[in-house]
Amino acid sequence: MINREYKEMLSSKDVIFEIAGEARKRALRFGDDNIFNFSLGNPSVPAPEAVKQTFTRIIEETDPLELHSYSPAGGVPFVRSSIARDLNERYGSHYEGRHIFMTCGAAAALSHALRALTNPGDTVLTQAPCFPEYIPYVKGALCKLSMVPAETGSFQINLSAMEAMLTEDVAAVLLNSPNNPSGAVYSTETIKELSSLLQRKSEAYHHPIYLISDEPYRDIIFSHADSPYIANFYANTITCYSFSKSLSLPGERIGYVAVNPHAVDADGILEILPQVSRTTGHNGAPAILQRVVAELSGTTSDLSIYEDNSRLLYRALKEYGYSLVRPGGTFYMFPASPEPDDTAFCRRAMELNLMLVPGSSFGAPGFFRIAYCVPTERVTKSLPLFRELIENT
């Protein structure tokens, strides 16, 4: 008998991928140019030319036996050191190579962090709105996910609600800043207050509450945003990163876990991360991809288009009468749905070939997500549709 729990999961399929599927169908029927697919967080700018050059150079210059050989569970040693150095230069952190554990993308990074920092039955607390795949990730670690209701005025952390939900069974808080879907970047003030809250609660419960900081959008921050490096403000922070968005490599699944050297039992965490790999079938990030990203530390795709699109959309939507918080980063925006039922609103948008994702999918009904990682002329052309949608509400 095949697995019952996975079978049950089929009924809660990934809404975003379903909408993207509908977009592909509509593109075939109406033509690509007539579909405004704002449903998927797939980078619209190509990987920088340096990616191509680095790949080619590594393949040309490295002995294939060395290049493609097994690496230790946490990654190729010089890759780990190089990433640690880059983080230290940028954020004044104190990582050594051994604090960086290379993974097959952010999903694997989160899977490792969640399993290492919890025990079965623990609660993991997250802040709505959040990436819907947090649900299976946490379920996979045999824990319960609780969601703090959104602070819809700012999409910062809802600290009072979080405080009430920080019960003794909470082993870890899982946060995502810059945030998918809201585009919010948690401010220094927010993070300082969060840190003091978590410290207080850790002391009260006599166990550390770890902060799993999911940061795949860390390099897509707009010029006006205040963007603290979270691990600098709370010692028990385990940071998860992916190069998917910054280098436009979403299909290559390359990322890492960075364990703050100042975290309680940091060495214990580092010791068990490879054990998580052994039970999940992870067994290391691909060697060639590790080398490519190590050599490209600090390089990104041309990410400026996301800020351009953000500005264009924000201004237009405000003008049309949408209520929305100005994003500080990512390539998402999360306006309030002009009609109370966000799913009905997104269905209405879909009839106009404008693909949006209902906020309900992110634990925040009454809103909708626009993924504006598309060419700017697509954003411009879509504006009359947004106007039509609110005018006809």
Place this chain on the structure above:
Amino acid sequence: MINREYKEMLSSKDVIFEIAGEARKRALRFGDDNIFNFSLGNPSVPAPEAVKQTFTRIIEETDPLELHSYSPAGGVPFVRSSIARDLNERYGSHYEGRHIFMTCGAAAALSHALRALTNPGDTVLTQAPCFPEYIPYVKGALCKLSMVPAETGSFQINLSAMEAMLTEDVAAVLLNSPNNPSGAVYSTETIKELSSLLQRKSEAYHHPIYLISDEPYRDIIFSHADSPYIANFYANTITCYSFSKSLSLPGERIGYVAVNPHAVDADGILEILPQVSRTTGHNGAPAILQRVVAELSGTTSDLSIYEDNSRLLYRALKEYGYSLVRPGGTFYMFPASPEPDDTAFCRRAMELNLMLVPGSSFGAPGFFRIAYCVPTERVTKSLPLFRELIENT
């Protein structure tokens, strides 16, 4: 509190990697040339030139947005079709692209197959000797692993012992042929008898017993060996493959699960494999590696050295008086330890700078594994040490 179970796993660390670590230490002390490291299954022949060329061509010719974009959970569609076609041509199987699910190597393939085909608490049966990492793999699927004692006369399947152990709670049988560590290739006769046994038991218990066939060494088969394609003999076979050994890409972690279209509930299995990915943080094999292996279907490294080494070692060891079964494939050999305690024997070998792995690590005490994926001159130079070891027993 960090995870207790993973912490406990530290006490049962991977023996093979520990011996390999000792080998590295000794290499620093005594010089590379004086260490005979036969402990690790790391291919000794480089990836074929075609790997380099294919990488370079794909990077040069593919639009980076297309190349590095998200692929569906099971992989890039043309990659899956290409692998299905190659298998069908070679083995007369009937896979379509949708029956191939791309994974980050064999470990991820096994992790998916095990989770999809079992429910928590089920038993998974395997045949000793076997790869020690089966223990954490099965534990990760929340199942119990039972090991059928080795048939030490041939290292084929111990069918009578397996029959007795095939109780109603066995959801799947996990087998590895060509076998690590014995080098045995299960013969057509063995597989036919296994198939009839599994069919009988499936009928008796009114549920299919799935066969998870772990085949990373499928392309390293020596000229004399009878090597059936197992899925052709038992419909409920799910085959796990990795390109690590055939293309000498162990560090790149690229492989697949092939679901036999004739298996009971094949479509159900295919449907839940992506759900396994969602909970384990797998989320797809790297896109560029998928494309590389698809274009290289049927290509391998020059694997002939493994058969040469095998012949050389087999003859010499026989001559010195070792008792051993002639391997039919892989790059392993599994002689009986000349002294009853295989760990003591391997320790004695280590003092001679000859790194071997005790059979106890593979569920078969009284034997030891030689990984002869090394240059032939290393094998030649090691022979006097093997002679000395048995003469001094």
